[in-house]
Amino acid sequence: MTRCLVVDDDPEIRSSLCSYLQSFGLQAQAAADGATMRRLVQAGTADLVLLDLMLPGEDGLSLLRWVQQQHPNLPVIMLTARGDPTSRIVGLELGADDYVAKPFEPRELIARIQAVLRRGQRGGAAGARMARFAGWRFDRVARQLLTADEVTVPLSAAEFRLLSAFVEHPGRVLSRERLLELTRAPGVDVNDRSIDLAVSRLRAKLGDTSREPTLLRTVRGEGYLFDVEVQ
Numbered sequence: 001m002t003r004c005l006v007v008d009d010d011p012e013i014r015s016s017l018c019s020y021l022q023s024f025g026l027q028a029q030a031a032a033d034g035a036t037m038r039r040l041v042q043a044g045t046a047d048l049v050l051l052d053l054m055l056p057g058e059d060g061l062s063l064l065r066w067v068q069q070q071h072p073n074l075p076v077i078m079l080t081a082r083g084d085p086t087s088r089i090v091g092l093e094l095g096a097d098d099y100v101a102k103p104f105e106p107r108e109l110i111a112r113i114q115a116v117l118r119r120g121q122r123g124g125a126a127g128a129r130m131a132r133f134a135g136w137r138f139d140r141v142a143r144q145l146l147t148a149d150e151v152t153v154p155l156s157a158a159e160f161r162l163l164s165a166f167v168e169h170p171g172r173v174l175s176r177e178r179l180l181e182l183t184r185a186p187g188v189d190v191n192d193r194s195i196d197l198a199v200s201r202l203r204a205k206l207g208d209t210s211r212e213p214t215l216l217r218t219v220r221g222e223g224y225l226f227d228v229e230v231q
Helices: 011-023 034-042 060-070 085-093 106-125 157-168 176-183 192-206
Strands: 003-007 027-031 048-052 076-080 098-101 130-133 136-139 144-146 216-219 223-226
Touching (some): 003 011, 027 034, 034 048, 048 060, 048 106, 060 076, 076 106, 098 106, 176 192, 192 216
Antiparallel strands (some): 216 223
16 A cells, blocks of 8 residues: 655645545655654655645755655655746756645545556666666666766756656657657646757766767757667
């Protein structure tokens, strides 16, 4: 049974949300602040976190960063009254798996939880954890890109999704439309230009020059090719 951790400083929301989750066969526990959340996550009692953005003391974005560093395989859905695009994009770029603005329809939240869990199951079953290419190592569970000297190169959530797509389709030309399908995050509007910018940033981190790229090649009129053997 999936164990959900509800992190919200409003006692009424915590109580009602936990009751609703339990009515759908999910285990639910609650935390009113970051310190309690950290303790419960460290104890391994959560399979998914529903995290409010606005909390007393340590806010939700800071806690999300901590989860990404310490428990990168733990899915997080942000819950917040701040539905503006900037807050949503920042949360997703930091690694949130989804973003739900209050007030929300509880049944929709259940559907989003189920969708996040399905994505995690597919990701865990698809191929090996570690991919190796051109002297690089890419740990898809820890979400880490490492050089041959074991130096970690930080990746944003968008860059992680993009590199994952290329690693899973080496030697194949992927159109911008296909890359949008493979890397789309819930709640974020993206377009062809977003893919081009993400590819440019990823090339820079891989040391792949934009004028003569050897790993991420542009195929004019078709898309991008990850032109390397992946092990």
